[in-house]
Amino acid sequence: RADVSEFAPKMITMKINPDKIREVIGTGGKVIQKIVADTGAKIDIEDDGTVYIAAVNRASADAAKAIIDAICFEPEVGSVYPATVVKILASKDKPNEDIGCFVEYAPGKEGMVHISKIAPKRIEKVEDVLKLGDTVKVKYMGLDKKGRMDFSIKDAL
Numbered sequence: 001r002a003d004v005s006e007f008a009p010k011m012i013t014m015k016i017n018p019d020k021i022r023e024v025i026g027t028g029g030k031v032i033q034k035i036v037a038d039t040g041a042k043i044d045i046e047d048d049g050t051v052y053i054a055a056v057n058r059a060s061a062d063a064a065k066a067i068i069d070a071i072c073f074e075p076e077v078g079s080v081y082p083a084t085v086v087k088i089l090a091s092k093d094k095p096n097e098d099i100g101c102f103v104e105y106a107p108g109k110e111g112m113v114h115i116s117k118i119a120p121k122r123i124e125k126v127e128d129v130l131k132l133g134d135t136v137k138v139k140y141m142g143l144d145k146k147g148r149m150d151f152s153i154k155d156a157l
Contacts, residue, residue, distance in 0.1 A: 010061040011054050018049040020072040031071070039064040073106040075140040075149070080156045081105045083138045088126045098126040103138055103151060111149035113138060118153050 004010075016024065024045060025032045032043055041055035041064035051068060055061035075081060083103035089112070091097040100114040116122075119129050130136070139156040143149060 006057070009054060009056055010058050011052065012061050012065050014051045014053070014065060014068070016045075016049045016051055016068065016072045017074075018047065021045055021047075021049065023071050024051070024068055035064055035067050039067070043068075070107045073109060075105060075111075077140055077142045080137050080139050083111075083136055083151070085130050085132055085134045085136065086110060088130070088132065098124075101126050101130060103136065105138060105140075105151070111138070111140070111151045113151045113153055117141075117151070117155065120154050120157065 023031070026034075032045075035041070036043060039055065040060045041053050043054075043064060044052040046052075053061050053064045053068075055064065083105040085101050086104045087102040087110075089099040089101060091099050098115050100112055100118065102110045102112055104110050115126060118126060123129055136153050137156040138151040138153055141150040141152050141155070
């Protein structure tokens with residue numbers, strides 16, 4: 001059959017990076033317990049990164065999988081993602097000058113867009129183009145010299 005009965009329990013097996021297991025489980029198991037409480041699914045994680053999700057219906061299993069996918073999400077260099085502006089950054093030395101903004105490209109995952117990469121032309125202030133809560137498309141450029149995630153809005157246009 002293409003699919004089992006809607007009354008049959010659902011089981012999903014997925015693979016995650018073993019380095020992300022700690023993020024999925026959370027401190028004292030808080031994250032995984034919240035996923036279980038919110039979705040009603042049962043989740044087992046092996047040391048090799050294999051995740052077993054068991055649920056009484058497809059919706060619960062899919063919801064748990066989506067949450068785990070979001071936690072383990074890693075952007076690919078050159079890919080474009082929808083993001084929300086969550087913080088505008090001013091220079092510490094010169095409070096009237098903006099450095100850029102932080103965008104949330106996945107639930108709980110943020111990266112920086114330098115002011116030079118916000119618009120095709122030079123801008124003085126981030127607020128001239130963006131405000132908090134705006135949804136924009138960002139292109140992941142890789143890691144900068146300091147090892148931080150670097151995004152660009154003008155390259156995503």
